[in-house]
Amino acid sequence: HGLYVLEGKGVYRLNQDWVEVEAGDFLWLRAFCPQACYAGGPGPFRYLLYKDVNRQMPLS
Secondary structure (H helix, E strand, O other), X not given: OEXXXXXXXXXXXXXXXXXXXXXXXXXXXXOOOOEEEEEOOOOOOEEEEEOOOOOOOOOO
16 A cells, blocks of 8 residues: 655554655555554644455456
8 A cells, every 4th residue: 555645744563664744745655564654743644545455356
């Protein structure tokens, strides 16, 4: 799935690494990647997360 930071700054955990992110950054996350995040500034931290929840649907 993908993550796009809309506003603010934060820190995002990908596997064992912590990555600083800010507005305008895009992350592509592989399946089953351990993750976490927290805001890193005084203002709001907002991001848009896309995840394909229908990837197991049969094609017919």
